[in-house]
Amino acid sequence: MDRIVVVGGGLAGIRAAEALRRGGHTGQLTLVGEETHFPPYDRPPLSKQLLAGTWDLDRVLLRVEDGLELDLKLGRRATSLDARGKRLTLDGGEELSYDGLVIATGATPRHLPAAADHGGVFVLRTLEDCLALRDALTGSPRVAVVGAGFIGCEVAATCRQLGLDVTIVEFLPLPLVRVVGPVIGEACAELHRDNGVKLMLGVGVAGVEGHTRVERLSLADGTTVDADVVVVGIGVSPNTEWLEESGLTLDNGIVCDETCAAVGVDGVVATGDIARWPNPRFGAVMRIEHWTNAAEQAEAAAATLLAGPGSAQPFGPIPYFWSDQYDVKYASVGMIGPDDDVEVVEGSVEDRKFVATYTQGGKLVGAFSCNHPRALMQWRKQIEELTALT
Ligand SMILES: Cc1cc2nc3c(=O)[nH]c(=O)nc-3n(C[C@H](O)[C@H](O)[C@H](O)COP(=O)(O)OP(=O)(O)OC[C@H]3O[C@@H](n4cnc5c(N)ncnc54)[C@H](O)[C@@H]3O)c2cc1C
Structure with a gap:
């Protein structure tokens, strides 16, 4: 295989590039990434140590193996793919042909439609999101966190550790409940209450009030939450919009087979938050939005690409994640x-x-x-x- 292109320069993308070289790929290796940071940075500290200000920027950079000889195209977005013609297009119109393609374009946070016009409302995915939020947390603002998933709970914990007044608003009856169920969800609710977070559970956000900046949230039950800063953590959507006309099968991510090869096309694999594949170990289709999977699946996807059709091995990990709160x-x-x-x-x-x-x-x-x-x-x-x- 002469030319391999990796699209997405986050954890999964860089780990795939490393695995391709380690696996013996000596040909051209191009990494296309919308973000400009290299080495790429790690996302878990963005809701924890970097947001709290206990780590500086250097500590969040990923270690990258030497000698990758990457043809780096950073600050560039892949805008479309022709999987049959084995060609992708970048912003500005440049076309890249490939023999093998790794897609690792991750996911983007969902926004609160009601908050579209207000300053003081944040999501948290990128380094820039983190630094902007960290700036906004100076001067003792009152913080409302919308969504009590992992990101929301971690941000709430970090803000409490900074001594801020924090309210969580969650549509479901308990934090994390969609993932962990009610027993652990209740334990997590207690953890936040004991640390001084006000929990508004089982109620959605109806609107965002304020002139140019947010001043309060109005909730569906008629109550309000005064807030100077709102952090929205209501989940993410896989970054597949550039693949709509590609010939790939999309269904809440890129649909792959057991080996992480995109179904129905030749020479394309996917990894990380964007990949949806049947995990043979559990007989279940999964799309996992956690760090360890992005790293492990990158190795598997690279191996699949190098092995070629017929010789690739199924990817059957035991999923793992962690979350630090207080x-x-x-x-x-x-x-x-x-x-x-x-x-x-x-x-x-x-x-x-x-x-x-x-x-x-x-x-x-x-x-x-x-x-x-x-x-x-x-x-x-x-x-x-x-x-x-x-
Ligand atoms: C704040 C935060 C805290 C987290 N904490 C934890 C934790 O404690 N534990 C845990 O297990 N997991 C955690 N995670 C999840 C973990 O970080 C992700 O699962 C992991 O980063 C996914 O890696 P990825 O490479 O698939 O996607 P990403 O890291 O999102 O990388 C995708 C890259 O592709 C780029 N891209 C997108 N579209 C295009 C395009 N069309 N062209 C070119 N480039 C493109 C993006 O800009 C991005 O740089 C956390 C995530 C966040 C955001």
Whole structure:
């Protein structure tokens, strides 16, 4: 394979480029990235240490292997793809032909339509988002966080650690509940209440009030939340809009087979937040928006591209994520879901040190830990054995 192009210069893109070189690709290797940072930066500290100001910029840069000999096209956006003709177009009209293509274009935060015209309203995905939000947090503003998913909960925790007045508004009845279910969701709600966050749960945002800047949120139940800064963490959408006419199959991400190859076309793989693939270990289709998957799937996608059709191996990881909030480190292994049976099997929720298992029809499929990482790894081993690929 002579020419490989990687589109997306985040974690998954750079790890794929490294894996391609390590896997023996000696031909041309082009990395197209909309962002201009190189080495790329890491996103997890953007809601934690960098936002809190406890880390400086140097610490958030990813380490990149030497000798990649990349043809870097940074600050450039891929605008369309012709998968049959093996050609992509960049902004400005430049065309790139390829023999192999890695798509790692990640995801973009959803915005609050009601807040389109107001200053003081932020999302958090990029380094620039983080620095702008950090600036806005000086001068003791009152902060409203819309959405109690991982980003919202982490931002709320960081803002409380900065001594700010914080309210979380969440449409669902509990934080994180869509991912972890009600038992852990309740524990997370307690964690935030104990740290002085005001929780407005089970209620949506009806409108944003203020002249040029936000002054308050009006909620669907008629109440209001005064706020100088609003952080919106209501989920992300995979960056597939540039692929609409490409010939790829899109369905909440790029639809891939078990080996991370895009279905129905030749020579295209996808990895990270944008890839949707059937994980053979769990017999379930997944699109994972977590750090470890972006790194691991990049290796798998690169290997698939180098192996070619027929020789590629299925990608069957045990998903893993972590989330740091206050002095609590949450982590999870396996395929946890809100409707699973959840049982605390080690430690106690009250002590904020525990492991809970997730079972489906009596079968162990995942585990979640709070400040108990070593015990979690023991459960991981069991999940690995129980879900082993034969
Ligand atoms: C604030 C924050 C905190 C997080 N904390 C955690 C955590 O604690 N634990 C955890 O497990 N995960 C965490 N994550 C998730 C993790 O960072 C992501 O899953 C990971 O960054 C995904 O990597 P990616 O390369 O797929 O996508 P991205 O990192 O989004 O990279 C995609 C890149 O592609 C570029 N791009 C998009 N479209 C185009 C185009 N058309 N042409 C060229 N370039 C394009 C984008 O600009 C971007 O640079 C966090 C994420 C955020 C935002």
